[in-house]
Amino acid sequence: MPFESLVATCLAYVVLMFGVAYAADRAAARGHVRWLDHPLVYTLSLSVYCSAWTFYGAVGYASRSGLEFLTIYLGPTIVFTGAWWGLRRLVRVARMHHVTSVADLISARFGKSNQLAGLVTLIAVIASTPYIALQLQSVRLSFEAFATDAPNGAATDGNAFGGTGLWVAAGLALFTILFGTRNLAADERHHGVVTAIALEAIVKLLAFIALGVFVVWGLADGPLDMLDRIARASADPQVAQGWMLQPDRWTALILVSAAAILTLPRMFQVMVVEAADEERLHVAGWAFPAYLFAMSLFVLPIAVMGREMLPASANPDLYVLTLPAAAGQDLLALLVFLGGFSAATSMVVVCAIAVATMVSNHWLVPVWLALRRIPAGDETDDLRGFVLNARRLAILAVMAAGWVYHEASGGTAALAAMGLVAFTGMAQVLPAMVGGLLWRGANRKGAYAGIGTGFVLWMALLFLPSVGIGGALPVPAGTDPWTAAVMLALVLNTLAFIGVSIFGFPDPVERLQGLSFVSAVEPIRHSRMMRGNDRAEPLLAMARRVWGADAALRYFQAEARAQGKSGYLPDLTPRFLTRLERRLAGSIGSATAHAMIDRVAGGVALTVSDLLQVADEAQRAKEETQRLEAARAELVRTAGQLREANDKLTALSVQKDAFLGQISHELRTPMTSVRAFSEILKDPSLTEAERTRFAGIIHDEAGRLTRLLDDLLDLSVLESRRAQLTIGVANLHDLISRALSAASATRPERGFLIDRDLPSEHLAVITDVDRLLQVLINVISNARKYCDAVHPVLIIRVRRPEGGGAVIDIVDNGSGIDSGRQSLIFEKFARLNDPARAGGAGLGLAICREIMLNLGGEISYLPGQGGAAFRIVLPARPPAAAEEARQA
Amino acid sequence: MPDRPLFLERASFHRRRLGDAARVLPVLAMLLILVPVWWVPSSVSFAAGAVWIFTLWGLLVIAVWALHRALLRAEAATMRASEAVPEADDAASAPVGGGPDAL
Amino acid sequence: MQLDILMIEDEPNIAEAVRFILSREGWQVDLHPDGAGGIEAIQKRRPRLVILDLMLPNRSGAEILCDLRAANDADLAATPVLMLTARGEAAQAGAQADAVLTKPFDNEDLRAMVRRMLA
Numbered sequence A: 001m002p003f004e005s006l007v008a009t010c011l012a013y014v015v016l017m018f019g020v021a022y023a024a025d026r027a028a029a030r031g032h033v034r035w036l037d038h039p040l041v042y043t044l045s046l047s048v049y050c051s052a053w054t055f056y057g058a059v060g061y062a063s064r065s066g067l068e069f070l071t072i073y074l075g076p077t078i079v080f081t082g083a084w085w086g087l088r089r090l091v092r093v094a095r096m097h098h099v100t101s102v103a104d105l106i107s108a109r110f111g112k113s114n115q116l117a118g119l120v121t122l123i124a125v126i127a128s129t130p131y132i133a134l135q136l137q138s139v140r141l142s143f144e145a146f147a148t149d150a151p152n153g154a155a156t157d158g159n160a161f162g163g164t165g166l167w168v169a170a171g172l173a174l175f176t177i178l179f180g181t182r183n184l185a186a187d188e189r190h191h192g193v194v195t196a197i198a199l200e201a202i203v204k205l206l207a208f209i210a211l212g213v214f215v216v217w218g219l220a221d222g223p224l225d226m227l228d229r230i231a232r233a234s235a236d237p238q239v240a241q242g243w244m245l246q247p248d249r250w251t252a253l254i255l256v257s258a259a260a261i262l263t264l265p266r267m268f269q270v271m272v273v274e275a276a277d278e279e280r281l282h283v284a285g286w287a288f289p290a291y292l293f294a295m296s297l298f299v300l301p302i303a304v305m306g307r308e309m310l311p312a313s314a315n316p317d318l319y320v321l322t323l324p325a326a327a328g329q330d331l332l333a334l335l336v337f338l339g340g341f342s343a344a345t346s347m348v349v350v351c352a353i354a355v356a357t358m359v360s361n362h363w364l365v366p367v368w369l370a371l372r373r374i375p376a377g378d379e380t381d382d383l384r385g386f387v388l389n390a391r392r393l394a395i396l397a398v399m400a401a402g403w404v405y406h407e408a409s410g411g412t413a414a415l416a417a418m419g420l421v422a423f424t425g426m427a428q429v430l431p432a433m434v435g436g437l438l439w440r441g442a443n444r445k446g447a448y449a450g451i452g453t454g455f456v457l458w459m460a461l462l463f464l465p466s467v468g469i470g471g472a473l474p475v476p477a478g479t480d481p482w483t484a485a486v487m488l489a490l491v492l493n494t495l496a497f498i499g500v501s502i503f504g505f506p507d508p509v510e511r512l513q514g515l516s517f518v519s520a521v522e523p524i525r526h527s528r529m530m531r532g533n534d535r536a537e538p539l540l541a542m543a544r545r546v547w548g549a550d551a552a553l554r555y556f557q558a559e560a561r562a563q564g565k566s567g568y569l570p571d572l573t574p575r576f577l578t579r580l581e582r583r584l585a586g587s588i589g590s591a592t593a594h595a596m597i598d599r600v601a602g603g604v605a606l607t608v609s610d611l612l613q614v615a616d617e618a619q620r621a622k623e624e625t626q627r628l629e630a631a632r633a634e635l636v637r638t639a640g641q642l643r644e645a646n647d648k649l650t651a652l653s654v655q656k657d658a659f660l661g662q663i664s665h666e667l668r669t670p671m672t673s674v675r676a677f678s679e680i681l682k683d684p685s686l687t688e689a690e691r692t693r694f695a696g697i698i699h700d701e702a703g704r705l706t707r708l709l710d711d712l713l714d715l716s717v718l719e720s721r722r723a724q725l726t727i728g729v730a731n732l733h734d735l736i737s738r739a740l741s742a743a744s745a746t747r748p749e750r751g752f753l754i755d756r757d758l759p760s761e762h763l764a765v766i767t768d769v770d771r772l773l774q775v776l777i778n779v780i781s782n783a784r785k786y787c788d789a790v791h792p793v794l795i796i797r798v799r800r801p802e803g804g805g806a807v808i809d810i811v812d813n814g815s816g817i818d819s820g821r822q823s824l825i826f827e828k829f830a831r832l833n834d835p836a837r838a839g840g841a842g843l844g845l846a847i848c849r850e851i852m853l854n855l856g857g858e859i860s861y862l863p864g865q866g867g868a869a870f871r872i873v874l875p876a877r878p879p880a881a882a883e884e885a886r887q888a
Numbered sequence B: 001m002p003d004r005p006l007f008l009e010r011a012s013f014h015r016r017r018l019g020d021a022a023r024v025l026p027v028l029a030m031l032l033i034l035v036p037v038w039w040v041p042s043s044v045s046f047a048a049g050a051v052w053i054f055t056l057w058g059l060l061v062i063a064v065w066a067l068h069r070a071l072l073r074a075e076a077a078t079m080r081a082s083e084a085v086p087e088a089d090d091a092a093s094a095p096v097g098g099g100p101d102a103l
Numbered sequence C: 001m002q003l004d005i006l007m008i009e010d011e012p013n014i015a016e017a018v019r020f021i022l023s024r025e026g027w028q029v030d031l032h033p034d035g036a037g038g039i040e041a042i043q044k045r046r047p048r049l050v051i052l053d054l055m056l057p058n059r060s061g062a063e064i065l066c067d068l069r070a071a072n073d074a075d076l077a078a079t080p081v082l083m084l085t086a087r088g089e090a091a092q093a094g095a096q097a098d099a100v101l102t103k104p105f106d107n108e109d110l111r112a113m114v115r116r117m118l119a
Helices: A003-029 A039-049 A052-081 A083-096 A102-109 A114-149 A151-155 A164-180 A191-219 A222-233 A237-243 A247-263 A265-273 A278-297 A299-309 A316-326 A330-372 A383-409 A412-416 A418-427 A430-438 A444-466 A481-503 A508-519 A533-547 A549-562 A574-588 A590-600 A608-623 A626-681 A688-719 A732-743 A769-786 A844-854 A879-887 B003-039 B047-084 C012-023 C038-045 C061-069 C107-118
Strands: A727-731 A753-756 A764-768 A793-799 A806-812 A858-861 A869-874 C005-008 C029-032 C049-053 C081-085 C099-102
Touching: A003 A114, A003 A164, A003 A191, A003 A330, A039 A191, A039 A265, A039 A278, A039 A330, A052 A083, A052 A114, A052 A237, A052 A247, A052 A278, A052 A299, A052 A316, A052 A330, A052 A418, A052 B003, A052 B047, A083 A265, A083 A278, A083 A430, A083 A508, A083 B003, A083 B047, A102 A114, A102 A265, A102 A330, A102 A430, A102 A444, A102 A508, A102 A590, A114 A164, A114 A316, A114 A330, A114 A383, A114 A418, A114 A444, A114 A590, A164 A191, A164 A330, A164 A383, A191 A222, A191 A278, A191 A299, A191 A316, A191 A330, A222 A299, A222 B047, A247 A265, A247 A418, A247 A430, A247 A481, A247 B003, A265 A330, A278 A299, A278 B047, A299 A316, A316 A330, A330 A383, A330 A590, A383 A533, A383 A574, A418 A444, A418 A481, A430 A444, A430 A481, A430 A508, A444 A481, A533 A549, A533 A574, A533 A590, A549 A574, A574 A590, A626 A688, A626 C012, A626 C107, A688 A844, A688 C012, A727 A732, A727 A769, A732 A764, A732 A769, A732 A793, A732 A806, A764 A769, A769 A793, A769 A806, A769 A844, A769 A869, A844 A858, A844 A869, B003 B047, C005 C012, C005 C038, C012 C029, C012 C107, C029 C038, C038 C061, C049 C061, C049 C107, C061 C081, C081 C107, C099 C107
Parallel strands: A753 A793, C005 C029, C005 C049, C049 C081, C081 C099
Antiparallel strands: A727 A764, A793 A806, A806 A869, A858 A869
8 A cells, every 4th residue: 555545544544533532522521421431432442451562463472472372361351350349349449539540549548658659650651661662663563564565665765664653653642632631620531532542442353353254264264274274383393382381471471461451551541540430340341351352362363374374574463464465455454554553542642641640640740849848728820730731741751752762772572572571560569559459457668668679670670681681580491581580570579568568557547548448438537637617718729729710619619518508618527628638639649639638728647546536437437328328418418508597697687787787877977077067168257268178078978878878779679679671782891891991990099900811701791781880890899999919910701601691700819808708798788897998888799799680690709719709600691581582 | 028028138148149259250260261271281272272262261251241240130139129128238248358369 | 285186087078077177166186097096096195085986997986995994094094085976876885985976966066065075
């Protein structure tokens, strides 16, 4: 096939992948996750296990070593037969803790230690880089084989292939960054990537089966003939010697590949992190072994047929491609080529996401936070942006490292072994992982000892020899050196892990996590671990930095509602803190989340007796039935509502007394001036200037009286919902500009910096324009009046929510309103005891609230925005208009 | 209602035995895959070995499928029974340690 | 010379009216426009009479009066105080005051009351 049309086919295929990923992300954003969440999509995404190394390499492996290639598939099969009680547990515990990677799992289990996660990340990076290089190489080799073997291939410039690896790496980096770092959700799921990979899994499988069917029924004469040919091929003594299974290798390979399915970063990503719950394993438990079965069924026939039909010089690793090409089946060869391309690209993308998450969560973010030594709570910088950029950077770095490794190593021989080297490297994490899940006695020192020992031995005995540094392990004759090295590393790793764990004594946090992991119960943060309810706002500010303002507010509001409270600030119950920490862990890793929450809300160290109490609590919680749980939650909610209603009533009754007194005060004050000056004016000895001035004061005060009466009247009309609305259409941008210029009369000496996002403001709104303008002017004037920053800044942000209408956020950079008063500011004369009161009767925000209710929207105070912040929500159309539209 | 507890007991008993089977299956699978190679490597290395392993593999897939189906049904049955009688036992879902891939 | 009257009042127009009325009678009137620092202003100026508004920002007139009556200096504690209130029910708040004048007031009442208190 001509090189150009091959490239064009690849590009078309890549565009399809981008399209699928984009569509799936869009669907997920709109909440259509039903088919995206289907267990079959999950099962297919697991096929990322079958990388190009297995797609192309399996046939080569089979032609050299016979059935030994099956170990790579049999290990995972055994693990999946235990899906019901093994993998389900792993997924449940990992989801419970919002674990983001295998490193994060280890770190969360062993006392949320970031150093431990950093060590696991190091292994993952070292193991993954050559593995990614292997994928790039397979794409390059398949390009070479496919393009040069075709009739027009001779004309192709040899240098064109040199760039293949680079182009593929760059394209994959782009894809991964686009769809792998779109957001920093609390659950690290990437619907777009997973769906694209599920599709690639189908392409892979179809390609391989099509080729297999062609080989068995097209080239050979059915399965029996095929078995004959296999028997004939193995009659050759040289072949038979290579094919003879060695029990020790067989066992070690199955063990290592069983470990790999649990610990490889990409497998952990698709199997655990991307899983919404453990239920999907009911299907994957049999469907994934079936997929592996189908992928390996035709490997041996293809290998045998390749040996028979192709010249001895042909590379067995490329039989899958060269066999159909030699038989003149160009379309089939193209399909196989796309299958191999799929295998390589899906592996690289998921691996890059997984490793980049580890690198950013366990290397970059902790270092950045430590360097900045952030003070508690009130910082305003955007951590979310940093994490996303760190992740993008890490993806680029991982890709670049893979490509550089590919360029530097060049040869096929060095790379071919890398798949197994990566498997054995990540397998060093297995003892700590499985031990941590099953054995409460496992502790951090043990994990360090085990993983450390395994890492050092793996580097010395397996990784470095594979890149040509150092030699193989000197072993007695008759023993396989590779098996000896693997078993030595794994056995010493396990012994060190168990031995050190037995003599260690973990700290309370670690024991708490151990209990939670081993018993699969939700961990509970002890009540002594927090300081008080006034920390809710700093916590919200912190969450905002990680998730962005809207997501954080939504989460806090939902939590507050679950406690039966309105507004955005839930009580800091142990349950809430635990859930918040785990959700944060879903974005930035458990160690960092734990440290950040402790800095804001925590502080008191746990003691052993606290721990015992917690263990009791956890045990009790476990025994509670669903029903009791629900009833209790309901009671708590009701009690919360009652308490809030009572608080509000008490406050309101105080307010009402104050209201009458305040009206009296507000009316008498201007009246006093009017009366005093009108009496003074009777004095004939006044100068003309005095006369004019006093008359002016009388005039002003009379105007003030009128305004106050107008406001009161306005408020009573609005409160009775009898206000006449004049509905019109206006451009929100113009309204905001008008409000800003009208409000600039308030304290004109304050030079405000206005931060607006002009393009987003051009939204048409259907509402009572004058009323809305009144609200905007009032809120902006308030900001001008009360913002106490030295360099005052007013931020105005507008966006259109999904249901239409508009959301307007008006935020200043002053000291804001303390949480105790936030619920009162919309009450009449709320400014009554306000030390900073300045003119006006304190009816402004009360009127604003009533106007917004009349317009069918709302105005609320947003806590934790770094200053006073008001959110004005406008519906798509006002309630009356909506009613008319319904009637029409 | 004298029948209820009997039914509940049977349902949860059935579920627990299926749970035992789910724990035994991976051990069994591992033995069936490893032992022949340890024992008679020369007769499972070639065509006959391929037939043996792929047959075993296909049976394993079917066994896991059937087991998961039965377990899901048993769980649903226990759930129904426990809805009728609130004090259902919860012990069967208690965690168990150890296993082949715990190595 | 001792200051005659110190007025603590946050409404500028009322303050101006009172000052104008009383200045014409020949008394020297000074103004402190905030509840905060009110007691310090009295301590410093040592007026013969304090005219105190009840409703003040930061620190109410009643609080200032309490502080004044509790002062260690007996002379200072005994400074006569005229409380200006906007409310009818301010009776108990003005209990410690020597006189209470309800807003709006008659200018002649103010003059008479101050004259009596300074006599």
